[in-house]
Amino acid sequence: MQRRHFIHTAAAAAVVSSLPGLAMAQDTSRALRIIVPFPAGGATDMVPRNMQDVLPKLLGGQAVVIENKAGAGGSIGMAEIARATDGVTFGIATLSTHGVNPAVFKKLPYDATKDFVGVTEIVKAPGVIVINPKLIPVKTFAEFVAYLKANPGKVSYATPGNGTIGHMWGVQFLKSTGTEMNHIPYRGAGPAINDVLGGQVPVYFDQVAASLPHIKAGKMRALAVSWHERLDVLPDVPTYAQTGHPDLNDPSWFGLVAPKNTPAAQVERVQKAIVAALQDPAVQQRMAAQGLYPSGTSSAAFTKQIASEVAKMKKVAAAANIQID
Template sequence: MKRRQFHVLAAASALAAPAWAQARPLRLVVPFPPGGATDITARALAEPLGRLLGQAIIVDNRSGAGGSVGMAELAKAAPDGNTLGLATLSTHGVNPAVYKKLPYDPLKDFAPVTEIVKAPGVLVVHPSVRAESISEFIALLKANPGKVTYASPGNGTIGHMWAELFKSTTKTFMLHIPYRGAGPALTDLLAGQVQVYFDQVASSLPHIQSGKLRALAVSWSTRLPFMPAVPTYAEASLFSNNDPSWFGLLAPAGTATATVKRVQEAVARAIKEPAVAERLAGQGLFPSGSLPEDFGHQLRKEIDKMRRISQFAKITLD
């Protein structure tokens, strides 16, 4: 079959094109639709990573079933170093916890490469909620069990899991109102139809800054510089709630260790480039670049944690 050529920069002639543009392209499977934070991360990474690896990178969106379709596609790809995929807390934390059957094994089918970025979470409430701090909010919930409602993008989503984790660690009860996506959930929260939402910082930040929502806690190691008045969950001794979301990179199981190492080192360099870091920061994403063995340990930890939450809340989707 004739090899296709992918040119990243226009050139006056084929001789003027970058040498790496002639190499076999690398496919980067994104298990969610275009436009979301996962897709934005992949596209921010594609050009600098391709440049460092000497391969053009083609972003391949394979969405469906909460990321399961894309992960199944990655799992069956040849382990030749020419296919990689974006993993998230959904694909390698929530899905293994809430689905009895998945079209992929979250650990056996993949070779961990690196955590690309972390994404802090935030607990936000409608201004009508009479709580100015996390301690006041917990006290309010304990005094009014079941009278406060929280929104989520749907059953078995990260927002649902974070809320149930909060309920378990604080021994409180809120009524769950699931929506079909983050957009409708946030819309009703802003309108005061529901009172609480567990979100990623990036999507709630404009509403926090405008005063339309009140932030009570963030899941991050320190207070965020653009929200210095908002404490971390850890400051309230809610250490289990202090883990942020993340996006990472996987290869099919059996990919050579040397290849994995080479890609990890390239990712770590790419995400530190000023233009890339700035673009990611605009989405509330913070560069990581962890080692493969550390990322593998993280995946196992996340799956175990989410399984404990699903057991507590009795969350199953099949």
Template structure:
């Protein structure tokens, strides 16, 4: 029954009156990060249903490098003909504009916002073998009693993990030493090895280690408790609403893309995200289907940039 309903919805959504579109030509979806990561997985999960809805091939184009800047610059240069779209993230449209002095793209003027795709809850984890705390409150108390003596790892300067760590410090009034790594892999490995006791991560990445008892989750950034970590409170629940926002991925198009083509893609994404099979595939990766209007996503991007600018100012993060 669900599949028949979904296919009928696809048929209804595949034609939108009054919209001229390059039927049959492939749509390029630029992913500004390497294959295999959460951003790439999101794009690939959605590419098949979108191709059916739009009746056009959807081709993933991975353009990785410079924290997502290379891919975003490539998309900004693309023709605004409705055949090029891209996946924006909290990194490309929040962190990067806040910490880099020069970007090869304008996060606001260079693109037309289409829709948020998914949200990804964050988590603060510790290595319980080396840090003697059992809860978020105990961690804050310990850090205040030992200012500057505890370190936290991140995948690198100016990454989401770095910004989450600095946001935690500013909201709790604590002090920790930031240890940047060259990527998430080396960072999490040293946390597991006990070299660095604290890590700010997405739930999807840390969950297996939490379940195995190697890491302890103290708080998550989400609207409510997660089914996969029901015993872990949210930042908001603990009184730290500023840290309660999850990460996200969204879809954008080059600036100048006609509004009707932006709307057509937004409607196609909304239809795809209603499919239980799509939602389940995303949830297995710790990604939760959302969906917004172009106007809502435009406001969200502007808000995220301003929020990250405040964090960057607090932590004095400026990158060339």
């Protein structure tokens, strides 16, 4: 059972304002701009929107605007973030944009480690494999693997796009289980989920957050999750480790990054506000219901984490011979 500790927003704001260097006068006339490099409706989009009503209070009344800039596995949005010089543009980084993309794409319009400074890891996000139960007549992970082995190459799986963590999870799943499926990449989680729900593609890999409402409604069947224990929101679904595939058990994450030239004081100010927002009861309750687990790391720790994830994913991509032009 995951435990969460709640404090009121007012108390969180007091914590922020009392921290050294953060009580100074700040320019709040310009909105804080958070770019989400994937379409609305997916797990990446949910993360900042969970905090959008709380953050302005923690930023001295500064408005917070969230913009979706989707395309090319998150590369279009990340490139725009990297180019920003206004000091108020930030972006949502994911294991896809700051781990997988640098590992699998020959050319990117941004450098994941050189063009950004990490602000904070916001949440950990368990992954999930789901099926459309009307298209594949199985109920358990073991039955699904047996079904794939009986129908090699006849089943397709959807992901949020080439080079996304869903893509990597799919490749790792096939290697671990010794099965074959065809990859169908989409322009984000929302479009992929729509086609799985509509019956165009029977299998989907991504974070729990985007699929959870459909799993709860019985429109998708979850077969396994990547987490260290069963999730409170899906207690009947085993972890990959429990199915005999511990190599698939690593979760994803979402964090906030800023262009490399963003003033350090501004990075610190936003980092503290995010950490305080993650302690707000309403924010925690929303995230818990979506299968997201708050983190709130330091800027230095998250910057180091990004470099580590890029190195790790390059090894995974090389071992699986994955490279995208």
